[in-house]
Structures are given as structure tokens and as C-alpha cells.
Amino acid sequence: MLSVYQVYLLPGNSVYCGSTISPSQIPLYTKCILRLKVILIFYSLQGRTLILKDIKSHESLSLVCITQLERRMADAGNKESAPIGGDEFTNTELENNKNNTMVEEGSTLLRRMEISVAEAEKRTGKNTVNMQEIFTVYLIETRPIDAITEGHNPAPDSLWRRYSEFEILRNYLLVTYPFIVVPPLPEKRAEFVWHKLSADNMDPDFVERRRVGLENFLLRVASHSVLSNDKILYHFLTEEHRWKEVVYETGFQAKADSRIKALSATFRVKNPDKRFTEMKHYSDELQSLTSQLLRVRARVADRLYGVYKVHGNYGRVFSEWSALEKEMGDGLQSAGHHMDAYAASVDDMLEEEEHYADQLKEYLFYAEALRAVCRKHELTQYELETASSDLISKKQQREELATGMVRTFSFKGMTNKLFGQETPEQREAKLSLLEEQIVQGEETVTEKTVECEEYVKGAWVDMQRFKEQKDRDLREALIGYAVMQISMCKKGIQVWTNAKECFHKM
């Protein structure tokens, strides 16, 4: 029995074929990011084998794995009803999906709304200094899920945004939710480029990869239990023109911590939560390692390119040689063609590998977001410590004034000694001021303590979530990479076997 399902895979997941899954266990709502393009996949079932097909060409995708689904099978553990054909979703399927999204609790925006970054276009306009510039805009499409489930297929709402607007959104989220490891944006400029890859921001491949990265960003944000409920995010997705004013009105820019403040807090904080300190070290490691990995990978790609391309020269010389020969000619000529094919095959393979590099880059940038959360903790802790020590010193001053004993050195005390004691009225005034300050101070300390505790609680939860997400995603990335290598080896075997047959016929 053949049934057709429309599926989405949340970002960071990949699929590959070869496993058998019973029909009832397929979670829906999985969008697969494959070959730098986001494509919809139809699953078709014959018996118990799952076959994945490209929606446009209907050709089977052999590179596609189903680990994520299998893991979810183990995780889910609840009985789902068999999915129905076409693009309808029942409530149970949505329930299923809820268990299978990356966020466990709360309702997320992504569940109510389908979001995608569908296209990219070049525009020209005047920039802030009134000069002509070319920039790229990206089309964000949204569609409410309800509309789809009711069997309609409405056209999506859409608006155009440029990269800088995404940056503003992210900065807003960073300031507003400092305890959340905020998903990163794709890189602003092309880095870790191997020589054939363009470092030009206008290059179509770069733009395409950025489109995917931006969509990934939106999907991650919209599926986060906390971030997805943000109104500004919603506006970003739905209101093209007024959004910037609205976001600036929140005054988030003013709330941003100054760098200097943050830095000095890092040095002077006395008792940060040990777990956060460890996490900060980890984030440093993650950043340095992924960056090193990306650099070396780019060099490896370069060298591999060279190896393959030189083989193309064999194609040419075999062709020339075959013209000299009688019986050997045909075999040589055909072998030469295979050498050409071999040399040409490296382009596609390396382009595909860029997807792996993009996955690593995402976590390179995530490391920075993680560090930011740890440092914010250090800042809040430092502020608490400062408030506490301020309070203590104020209390000590009060004690001194009341008892007349000088315990702490102060200029006031010295000048008093030099120029004479103050009057009882003056002392009273000072005492009551101090009392006020102490009351305020105690309030501040209480506030800061609560703030710190809540921060630690919230941040720790999100850091755990992040850790699990990271483990999952990177594992998937490694699997994807291994699958790519396997495909590359198989192609190599194929080409050389073909060439060998031609040599045999010489």
C-alpha cells in the first residue's frame, strides 16, 4: 500500500535511507536541509521500507538518513495513529510533533506557523550616507498551520528583510533574554574559504547558503519555548514596514551592558557559580576547536581539489595518445573520459561539504552566545556582590556614627579630627541619610539576589537545553559528513572501476 506524506524536519537534522520504519512511527513536521536547499520530501511506503523522494524530480535520495526519526521513535514511546495521505495533519500528528520538536514545553510559534526564507534578491538603494549601494533582501514567508490543516492551501504571507534587520532582531533578543543562548546568524562575511569558493558576499552560492542559514535562525528562534513568544519576533515575521520603529521603541539598545562593565565584572567577581565558570571555559574551547577545524578543513578541501583536477590531465593525454594507436585507441579514449569525469566530480562533492562547514560554523558562533550567557551571570553576580559590600560598608558607617568609634578610615573622620567634631544635629542628619541608604541598599541586595538566582535558574535550564541540542546536532553533522565521505569513496571506486574496464579493453 502506497501512502504519501509531507514531512518537515527541524533544523540541524538530517535523514538517510536504509532503515525500516513502521508507518505509524513516522513523525511529521520534519524539514530536511539537504544540499544547501530546503526541500520538501515525500515519504512513500512500500511494505515497511521507507523511500524518500525529492518532491520535484521524484528521484530517490540515497544520501538521506533516518536516524533522527529512529531516535524519536525511541524517545516518543507513545502510540500514534497512522498518518493519512496528502498534506493534512491531524491533531495527534501535531501532538507527535510536539514531542519531537526540540523544545519540550510550552507552545512555540513554529507549531502555529510555518516559516521559511524562500528567496533572495538583489536591490539597490541609498544607504545612511546617501550613497548608492547594492544589497540582498530575503523573502520571509509565513503561513498559519491551522489554515493548512483545514485542507486549504493558502498563499503564504511574505515580506522582504535584509541581513542587517536580522542583526537588529538578534541584538534585541540578546538584550531582552540574556539568560538564553540565542541562536546565531549565519556569518556576515565569508570566512574559512578554500580557494575555489568565493569570498564575495554577492556570490550566488554564498547568498544561497546565507538564505538557508537565516531560515535556520528563524526556525530555531521560533521553536524556542521562551524566544518564540516574543512579540517583536512576531512583528519581524509579519510587519514589513513599521517593525524597525517598533523595535527601537523598546529601547533595547540602551539596556545593553557596556563592554567595559562586563569585562571588569569578569575580572573582579569573587564567587561566580562554578558551573558557569566551567561552561565558560567550555565555550572558549568549543570556539577555538571549531575555528581550528574549519580552517584545516578548508585547507584539506583545497588540496583534495588539486588532486582531483590534475587527473583531468590524464583525460587530455589519453585522448591525444589514443589518436596514435590502432587497437589501443578506443580503450584509451574511453578511459580518458572517465578521468575527466573523475576530475569534474570534485566540484559537487566539495560544494556539498560546505553544508558540513556551515553546521560547524553555527556552533562556532553558538559558542560565543554561550559565553555571553556565562558572562552575564558574572555581571549579575558581581553587581550583587558590589551591592552587598556597599550595604555592609554603609552599615559599618552607621555603627561608627552611632557609637562614635572610628573603625573605618574616612576623610570625613580625619577632617572632623582636624577641624573639630560635628554638631549633634549634623550627626543626626547623617545617620538618617545612612538609614535611608541602608534601607535602599537592602532592597537592592534583595532584588539583586533574586535577579541573580532567577538568572542562574533560567540560564542553567537553557544551557542544558543547548547542550542536548548541540550533542544532537553535531552528531547528525558527523553522520552527514561520514555519509558524504562514503558517497565520495563509492564514486571513486565507480570511476576507477570504469577506467579499469577500459584499460582491459585496450
Place this chain on the structure above:
Amino acid sequence: MSACTPKSLASSGQKPIQEMCHPLGAEEAVLTPSPDVRNITSSIGEKDQILPNGTPVETSSPSSSSSLLNRLQLDDDLDGETRDLFVTVDDPKKHVSTMETYITYRVVTKTTRVEFDLPEYTVRRRYQDFDWLRTKLEDSQPTHLIPPLPEKFVMKGVVDRFSEEFVETRRKALDKFLKRVADHPVLSFNEHLNSFLSAKDLNKRQGLALLSKMGESVKYVTGGYKLRGRPVEFSAMGDYLDMFTQKLGTIDRIAQRIIKEQSEYQVELREYGPVYTTWALSEAELQGPLEGVASCMANCSSALDELTQDMSEDFLPVLREYVLYIESMKIVLKKRDNIQAEYEAKLEAAAFRKEEKASCTQVPTDVEKCHDRVECCNADLKSDWDRWQNNKRQDFRQLLTGMADHNIQYYEKCLAAWESVIPLLRDKQPQETETEED
């Protein structure tokens, strides 16, 4: 020193030679004679064609050529044509004496020919001896193509004459040389070959060798006659050789370039894997997968090492040695030209004299002899050329197939490594075991 397994011996349909165990052969393929043995009649002056071990010989009759070629496969042997002379060069050993240090090779001969007293011989020969043999063959068979020897002189500072690699490359080339000679219908019956294969000591003949070096061969190569009309087919041969040399040069350069690129790729790969290992140290759940990837890359790296080494050792030397073979062929062509030129000159001189002595109607005998020599030379050359072409075809088929094989093996090793890592990557901590079916 490595004792290499020689190429498998051919079977003889008539003799029980196939049951004879080769003294060195550990893994010997059991060969079956093919049923459709064709008795190939030879042209005048040549004995029955013998099929060689590994380098098959072509006859000059076209119909048999194609049928033979159709049945040719690498390292497989042909059917039971009468083969009665098998030679192998192996077991290199170093000899240290007060005067010098040198390498000798064991030469093993098996034969049923009556020209030989015994059916089997084992002797030790050094490069000098092979050189002597070649010179002797050149002198006694000036019109034939004598296969080349590997380079005689090596710069002492640059190449280690006693390194395993060098000695092995040389051994292979000497083995090839001797096999080609043994397979040649004329050369294989040369008395000097007989001595080379059977005599205990060749030393006594060294003196003669030096003297005879300045013998006939020189005359034929450097003859001062000018050639008028070279037959088209021989010109075509010369042209072909020139162009072929060029192509070989290009292939050599490409192969070297590939090896270089692969080495540079290897350098980067060696840095790449360890980063994963370092990363694994910072991770908990990802530690296993990351280490798995790192070890996988180490495997691929060593597979690449083997590929590069194989190409350096197996591919390049054979390619280069072929240039020498081409040179030998060119020399033979030149000799032929000179013989023809000599004939033409004598003919012209005779025609002159004939004019003077109008009565003489006979063609002088020495001119006739020259004419015969020309005809003979042309015939020999043509058959040698055909043989050479076929050897070339076989050799290159083998060489290129070997190259393809090395590459296939490399990719298969890498494939195995990556495929074995996939279950490791998919496997999670014991708490979350999943049963997966592939």
C-alpha cells in the same frame, strides 16, 4: 631483501611443466590449457612462437594476432603453445669484496630445449653480466630489436644503489629484459644467451666483451651512408616513436604531479584528524563519535600513504623504463636505415661501374648480398615491430590497470573505514539504546 613472487608461469598443453612447482612460487595459480589451441605456423626463419610468461608474443600473421589478443588477460596465461624456455630473475643479494660491493641476482632457467644440456639451471649474475649479454646479442643480431636494460649508471650521491627500492626496481627490469629475450624466436636461441643462463662463470668472457664492444653494432649505427628513399612504413614507425615518447613524458609528469598533490593533501589530512581528537577531550557524549571520526581519518591517511608509495614504486619506474625501450627501437630503425643506405650506395657504385664496362650484365655479388641484407633486416624489423607493439600494449594495459587497481584499493579502504564508523556515530549512551536495523 624481498623475494618477489614472479609472474605466473604459462602452461604448456603438452608437457607436464604446469605441474612443476616453480622453485620460488609460493602461490602458484593452477593453469589449465585452453582447448582451442591453434598451431600457429611461423614465417620463414622463425621457430614456433612461444608464449611468454606474462609478456605474450605476437606472431606476424594477422589472424592469429587478433585471436591471441582476444584471449589475452592480465597475468592469465595462454593456452598450450609450445613453450620450452622459462627464465626468472630474483633473490637479489649483496656481495662485499675487498675491491667493491655489488648486487647479484639469481637467474633460474627451466627448459626442454636440446640446445641446453640440463633442464634446469640456477646461476648468479650481476648487472655487468646482463650488460655483457646485451652487447653480445646486439653484435650477433644487429638487425633485431634487443630489449633494453635498466639504466647502468646511477649517481652515487643521489641514489642509494643498495636501497631495497632501487634494487627491487632494477630486479624487475632485469627480469623483464630476460623474459623478453627468452620469448624472442631468434634471440632466445642465441649461444650467448645459452652461456649466460647456464655457465657457472662468465668472467672469462669479460675480456672478449670489451673487445667486441667496438664491433659490428657500431658500424651499423654510425654508418656513414646517406639514405635516399625510406619506405613509408618505417618512416611511420619513426614518427610514431617520437610522438609516443612525448606522450609518455607527459604521463610521467602528470603522475609525478599527482603524487605531489597527494602528498600535500596528506600533510593537511594529518593535521585534520587530531583536531577531532582534541575536541573529543572537551566533550562528554560526543567524545566517542569525535574519536571515531579521528581514527577514521587516520586510516584514510595511511591508505593514501600506501597509494602514493605504490604509484611511486610500481608506476613511475615502469613508465620510465619504457622510454629506454623506445630508444632501443629507434636504434634498430636507424640501423635499418644505414643498411639500406649502404645498399643504395653500393648499387649506385655498381651501376657506375656497369656503365664503364658495358659488357657486364651481372649484378655484383656484394651488391646482391647487401640487397639480401636489406630484405632480411626489413623482415626482421617488421616482425620485431609487431612484437614490440604487442608487448607495449600488454605492458601498458597492465600498468594502467595496476594504477586503477591501486586507486580502487585506496577508495575501498577509506570506504570500509567510514562505513565502520557510522554505527559508532549512531550509537548513543547505554541509557538510550535503540535497536536499529539496516
